[in-house]
Amino acid sequence: MKRYDLLTPEGTRDLLFDECVALREADAKLRGIFLRRGYTEAVTPGLEFYDVFSSKSRYFSQEDMYKLTDAKGRLMVMRPDSTMPIARLVGTRLREEVFPLKLFYSQTIYRVNPKNSGRDDEFFQSGIEIIGGDVRRSDLEALSVAIDVMAAFEAEDYRFEIGDSAFFAILSSQLGLDEEQLDEVRTLVQNKNYSELSECLSVHCGNPYAAALAQLPKLFGGREVFDEAEKILPDENTKFVLKRLRELYDNLCALGAGERMTVDLGMVSRNEDYYTGVVFKGYAAGYGMPVLTGGRYDKLISDFGVDMPATGFAVNVNAVAHLIMNNAHGRLTKLPDVVVFAEEGSLVDGMLHCRELISDGLTVDHADFKTLDEAKAYAKERGIPRLDVVSGGDVTILNLSDGKEA
């Protein structure tokens, strides 16, 4: 007996009707924003060699990737991310291109989530990458596109949050932590686990870097955070990062994002070394996880042989579709305008009539039925108000909403 022939794997789902409309609408909106700002699309393979994602740095842990082998027994993964494949492209086929390179993508991503977590293992992700270019200017560019994205979805409430992974990197590098301790401190900062963080850093009592690190996860909120941070940060390097971030914050406010902007200096890169500068997230009311995540990753492309700064972000398109569905009052799926039924002997005329209606801009559903009664019942059941009956060269238009011929 086949046990799984009627099921989809955990973490995957079929999308139907309104779900599809919302998904495509989300994708089209994003695509429109990216195209108008001069980004060009890249489509990368759904299957990649495992090595692309595991090469020099360990950005992805092997438990998080779906793996299979090819005909030669080589280890492959289902694409867990689009940034690494694009970095691979930059290191190979795009070496000679004109930089900065502005690319966007819109494709499915596969990740292994913990069992029964209710998260999607397969989802649509769309985003941009800016490769090369002046750091300050491309940060502002990436962020202003991201803000346009958040604004485009008319979420009931949303926030845009920026930070810089350099704070954690600089502060923690001064404490002489080994890899394991560094991981522990990173997790504590990331989880805003204030009490355990203080305890963990108490051995560095009196060290201004440790003191600042202990405060780091508390430094989030509005503009006031910058003044608080100014008092706590111990050296010129971190103060310079702060100054840059404040400038970016002010610029984004000047672009109209003011009341949506927040800052969190405790944002750290989950994976070691992935982000190297400004990081940001978009949150929307009605969705329990960030809808948009991004940041600067200046070291990643050098893993593929070209040393080049880069920044970008990814949008969870399924999350955006979810928001569109929530906001839509009534159905998203559009019904056909007309059902066309052709009498026996008029099949070609029927099809010609369909073509004519389509060229007039209507949506047409050709009735694949033998009798007019069946076609009528079908149109009524679906709620399509107009039925055209084609007989020889003649067309009779039935208005089904009042049952009379128009």
Add this chain to the structure above:
Amino acid sequence: MSENKTLRIALTKGRLEKDTVGLFEKIGFDVTQLREKGRKLILPVPGQNIEVVLAKAADVITYVEHGACDLGVVGKDTIMEHGGKYFEIADLGFGSCRFALAVRRGDGFYGGYGVKTVATKYPAVTRAFFERKKMDVEIVKIEGSVELAPLLGIADGIVDIVETGTTLKENGLVVFEDVAPISARLIVNTVSMKLKKESIDELTEKMIKALE
């Protein structure tokens, strides 16, 4: 997230629930409905824009992680076993106990070359503990009284929650090594933390103050 202005907080049913309700009372909240709850699982705190949800420990994490609840009170034991993405912003101090490795009185644990077998209700905690020691162990998941496993000879030791150690003692076991301290934690959904910062800060401050 729960509705815009209301804060929804999930409490772990049982002892942590009682301690948290006690804390709320100390703050000055009206906790009559929380005390006389009957079979209801979602309870309002009158005049506070706070809604209390009662759930099993692991479900508190699930609700907070998915944003169905903004905050949660849950033991560090459940956090360690289940992981997940959320902020763990305060140690509430109550419900304190510890994870420990226990063996039969007089037994060692680390000697010999054979792979050790450990019985536990907390396989993830146990695995992480021995992974840090770079040590292979066989883990047996037990649902009921873990103390039985070494007595029945299927495990060399157990990793379990120890409060007073009485149960261990009565079954001829002793704590061999502490694994981690445990107490109740206040956890927060990562999006709520940003979208409802002011009301979350306010509640957290009140709770921490009442702890003192």
